[in-house]
Amino acid sequence: MGILSYFKQPKVTKLAWKVWQRNRDVFSKTYRVNFIPPFLEPLLYLLALGFGLGYFVKEIEGLSYSVFIAPALISISVMNSAFFECTYGSFVRMYYQKTFAAIIATPLNLDDVIAGELIWGATKSLINGGIILLVVSAFGLVNFSLALLILPLSFLGGFLFAGLGMLFTAISPNIDSLNYPTFLLITPMLLFSGTFFPLSILPKAIQTLAFVALPLTNLVSIIRGLTLNSLGWLQLFNLAWILIFSIVLAILSINLMKKRLIE
Amino acid sequence: MKRFHFGVNMPPVILAEGLTKRFGEFVAVDGIDFKVDKGELFGFLGPNGAGKTTTMKMIQCVIPKTSGRIEIAGMKVEGHEREIKGLLGVAPQEINLDPDFTTIKNLLVYSRYFDIPKEEAKARAKNLLEFMQLWDKRDVSIDKLSGGMKRRLLIARALVNNPQILILDEPTVGLDPQARHLIWDKLKSLKLEGVTIVLTTHYMEEAAQLCDRIVIMNYGKIIARGVPSELVRRYAGSTVVEAVNDPKVIECLKRMKKEEYEIVGDTIYIYTDRPRKVVPALINVCKIAKVAAREATLEDVFLKLTGRALRE
Numbered sequence: 309m310g311i312l313s314y315f316k317q318p319k320v321t322k323l324a325w326k327v328w329q330r331n332r333d334v335f336s337k338t339y340r341v342n343f344i345p346p347f348l349e350p351l352l353y354l355l356a357l358g359f360g361l362g363y364f365v366k367e368i369e370g371l372s373y374s375v376f377i378a379p380a381l382i383s384i385s386v387m388n389s390a391f392f393e394c395t396y397g398s399f400v401r402m403y404y405q406k407t408f409a410a411i412i413a414t415p416l417n418l419d420d421v422i423a424g425e426l427i428w429g430a431t432k433s434l435i436n437g438g439i440i441l442l443v444v445s446a447f448g449l450v451n452f453s454l455a456l457l458i459l460p461l462s463f464l465g466g467f468l469f470a471g472l473g474m475l476f477t478a479i480s481p482n483i484d485s486l487n488y489p490t491f492l493l494i495t496p497m498l499l500f501s502g503t504f505f506p507l508s509i510l511p512k513a514i515q516t517l518a519f520v521a522l523p524l525t526n527l528v529s530i531i532r533g534l535t536l537n538s539l540g541w542l543q544l545f546n547l548a549w550i551l552i553f554s555i556v557l558a559i560l561s562i563n564l565m566k567k568r569l570i571e
Numbered sequence: 572m573k574r575f576h577f578g579v580n581m582p583p584v585i586l587a588e589g590l591t592k593r594f595g596e597f598v599a600v601d602g603i604d605f606k607v608d609k610g611e612l613f614g615f616l617g618p619n620g621a622g623k624t625t626t627m628k629m630i631q632c633v634i635p636k637t638s639g640r641i642e643i644a645g646m647k648v649e650g651h652e653r654e655i656k657g658l659l660g661v662a663p664q665e666i667n668l669d670p671d672f673t674t675i676k677n678l679l680v681y682s683r684y685f686d687i688p689k690e691e692a693k694a695r696a697k698n699l700l701e702f703m704q705l706w707d708k709r710d711v712s713i714d715k716l717s718g719g720m721k722r723r724l725l726i727a728r729a730l731v732n733n734p735q736i737l738i739l740d741e742p743t744v745g746l747d748p749q750a751r752h753l754i755w756d757k758l759k760s761l762k763l764e765g766v767t768i769v770l771t772t773h774y775m776e777e778a779a780q781l782c783d784r785i786v787i788m789n790y791g792k793i794i795a796r797g798v799p800s801e802l803v804r805r806y807a808g809s810t811v812v813e814a815v816n817d818p819k820v821i822e823c824l825k826r827m828k829k830e831e832y833e834i835v836g837d838t839i840y841i842y843t844d845r846p847r848k849v850v851p852a853l854i855n856v857c858k859i860a861k862v863a864a865r866e867a868t869l870e871d872v873f874l875k876l877t878g879r880a881l882r883e
Contacts, residue, residue, distance in 0.1 A: 326684050333680065334671040406667035412633055413661040414684035414732075415653040570634060 318419040318562040326416060327424025328431070330407075335432075346389070346436035350381040350443055357504065358449075369506055371536075378449040379532040380503035382440045382458060383465065386531075387524055389436040390429035390466035391494060394473030395486045398425050402477065408569065418569060422562045426470040433466020434459060444535075451537040458534050465527045468550050471557030472523065478564035501525040502532075519545070526550055582645055584609050584736055584767045585630060589639035592625050599625040601791035602639060607769055612762050614778045614799075615771040616869075617788035618877050623771040624664060626788075627740050630769065631661055644735065657685065660734030662725045664741045664771075668713045674724060675700060675709040678731055685732040692731070699727040703757065719750030726754065730761075737761065739770040743777060755781060775869040779803075785869075789877045799869050806875055807867035810846040814839045814853060814862045823857035833875065842867065842875070 335342060354374060362373030369376070401407040408421050441458055444450055476489045501507075501524035507515045518525045530546040533539045583606035592600040600622040607613045615623045628634045629641060632652040641648050643655045669677050675696050682692035700706040703723040708716060716724065722742065729737060742758070743751040751774075758781060762768055772778055778785050779799045786796040795802055808831075814820045816837050824830050824841065830849060832841040843849050846864045853859045 323684070323686075329683060330669075330680055333676075337671070405670055406665060407669055409633075409663070409665075410667040410669065410681075411684060413631055413656065413659070413663070414681070415657045415686075416684055417652060 314560055314563045315556075316559075316563055318423065318559060319417060320419045320423040320562075323416045324420040324423040324427065327411065327421050328428045330411075331425070331428040332431075343439060346385060346439045347443065350385060350440045353377070353381055354444065354447065369508070374447065375449050375536075376506075376532075377504055378444040378447075379535040380501075380528050381444065382437050382462070382535075383501075383524060383528040383531050384498055384503060385440050386433040386437045386462045386465045386527060387469045387494070387497070389432040390469040391473040393429040393432045394425060394470040395477050395480075395489070396483065398429075398474060398477045399480065399483050399486060401425075402569070403483065418566050419562055422474060422565050423558070426467060426474060426558055426561070429470030429473065430463045430466035433469065434463040437462030437466070450535045453537045454534045454539070458531055461527075461531060461534065464550060464554065465523075465531075468523055468527075468554040468557065471554060471561050474561035475557060475564060478561055478568050497522055497524040502528050519549075523550070523553060581609050583607060584611075584644055585613075585769065586642045587626075587640065590626070590629065590636055590641050591638045592622075592629060592634070593637045598791050600629070603786075603788070603791075603793045605786055605793065605796070607767060609767055610762065610765050611783050612758070612768045612770070612781055614782035614785035615769070615788060616773075616775070616778055616785055616873060617771075619773075621788040621877075622791040623788055624740055627738055627769070627771060631659060631738060632656055657732065658735045660729035660732060660737045662722075662729040662737075662739045662742055664744065666721050666725055668721060668724060668728070670713045673710050673712055674705060674716065677713065677724065678728055681728050682731045687732065695731055695733075699730055702730075703727040704753070719746050719753075722746060722750065722754065723757075726757065734766065736767045736769065739768065741771055741773065743772070743774065751777070775873055779869045787873060787876055794876055795872070802872050803867050803869055806842075807871040808842045808844040809867055810843055810864050811867045811871050812841040812843060812846060812849050812853070812862060812864045814841065814859055817859065819857055820853065820859055823853060823859070827852060840871070842871065 354377075358374030358377055365373040367373075408418065411421050412418050438459055441450070441455065445452075445455065476486060480486050501518060501522050503524070507518055507525070510518075519529070526546040526549045530543045530550070533543040585605075585607040587606070588604050589602045590600060590604070591598070591602050603622075603626065615626060617623050625634070629636050629648070630643065632643075632648050632655050636648070643651075644658055646655055648655060669680060672680055678696040678699060679692050682695065687695070697706070700709055703726065705720060705723055705727065708720060713721070713724075726739065726742060729739070739758075743754050746754070755777070758768060758770075770781070782799060784797060785799055785802070786793045787802075788794070795806065797805070816834055816839050820839055821832075821834075824832055824839075827849065830841055830843055832839055834840075841849060850862055850864050853862045
């Protein structure tokens with residue numbers, strides 16, 4: 309047993325879809341206001357940083373500053389949407405609303421429930437990533453050749469951050485403990501993943517570390533490749549990294565959740 | 572609705588043998604045996620922490636047993652969780668209605684977990700809300716419902732899949748007498764339709780009124796079982812005579828020999844089948860002023876067997 313028990317293959321069935329539908333139903337109750345924050349937030353960043361700060365920055369690696377940060381804004385939103393959905397959102401459903409306990413009294417098992425939550429988190433990333441893609445496109449900051457590939461990538465990246473969030477949800481004793489991963493992991497990543505300045509100004513070792521250890525670095529790199537229509541071996545590495553870690557985190561978070569709620 | 576045929580050799584709907592659940596060092600359920608027959612209304616009684624809820628959760632396939640055997644509708648729990656859960660309706664002790672939805676939407680969303688088609692789910696939701704007298708509240712959000720309404724909705728939700736077995740963990744806890752009687756009526760009519768019902772309760776009157784058979788649990792073990800009225804006769808006799816705690820009374824009782832009694836605070840409880848002898852003896856012979864005789868109840872059995880000390 310031991311550590312291997314955290315990587316047992318989950319028994320997920322298509323019933324997980326029912327959980328996704330439940331969350332979609334809650335979301336669509338208030339759909340009119342749901343689209344305002346993901347629309348407004350990147351717009352503010354774009355105005356303040358892209359056009360405000362960008363006025364002084366002029367050029368980064370041959371790009372205008374707003375073109376440089378546009379893919380970062382998409383990536384950050386992908387990260388935040390799924391991470392916060394599967395931390396605070398899932399924690400409330402699990403702990404305060406007892407929604408998971410209610411659902412596992414039906415033919416669904418906990419594996420289905422958590423898988424449904426993860427897919428819903430990824431869906432939120434897809435929705436919000438899509439909205440920002442529209443915003444930055446409207447400002448002409450995106451090369452359209454590959455831009456639509458950003459949508460499936462928002463979903464995949466969302467699934468990665470959903471798994472990361474669910475992992476912390478599974479091990480947090482209370483909702484306040486979720487502040488730690490938020491401030492110690494998400495905020496630093498938001499600033500130091502090649503988002504608002506290029507990693508190339510950092511020492512080589514730190515650059516390597518950023519690609520090996522930080523999910524957002526990989527997501528920004530691949531989405532920037534898509535908005536600029538310039539893909540290379542690095543982006544293939546990014547894709548592989550995201551795929552592998554998505555699967556590992558999903559499996560790990562489902563097993564940790566089972567240990568928390570069942571055993 | 573499903574119909575059941577009663578026969579001599581019907582296999583039990585729920586069968587448990589040596590059922591045990593440990594949480595670390597703590598033994599929550601300690602090798603219990605019981606069986607519930609089809610169409611029966613079966614009660615689990617016991618103080619807080621006796622292991623009732625843990626037993627319910629093992630029946631529900633929500634927590635795995637540590638050892639022993641448990642079968643539901645002839646199926647071993649392990650490996651048949653989804654099938655079994657499809658046959659069960661569960662109303663837990665803790666109200667876990669979905670606060671993100673209205674009353675009727677709670678039933679519709681829950682129906683979806685059982686793969687019930689949309690139109691069918693709507694028809695059932697309407698029937699169930701009418702059955703539980705909640706139809707007027709169908710579009711109200713959950714936090715606007717009273718405690719009694721929430722309990723009723725919780726039972727309605729447990730019925731969306733037309734369950735063969737209904738599991739109710741403290742179905743009337745915290746309700747006023749009106750709401751409690753309404754729920755009792757509904758449970759009786761479900762029983763008439765052939766639904767097997769397993770419930771846990773702290774209310775002795777509830778168990779005495781509703782249950783065909785009960786078990787009393789204490790510290791994870793079953794310490795008594797049977798038909799409620801028989802348990803009363805077996806453990807408390809026909810009558811309980813209450814007298815003040817006075818050395819004179821005890822002396823008097825000792826002279827009468829056979830009478831069984833218990834001292835609790837200011838009161839002496841005498842469990843007897845011969846109240847017509849005991850009461851006059853206490854009043855006339857021993858000159859005890861305050862003596863009261865009443866019918867023995869399940870509560871007397873319960874307190875006698877599980878003790879009067881608080882558990883929490």
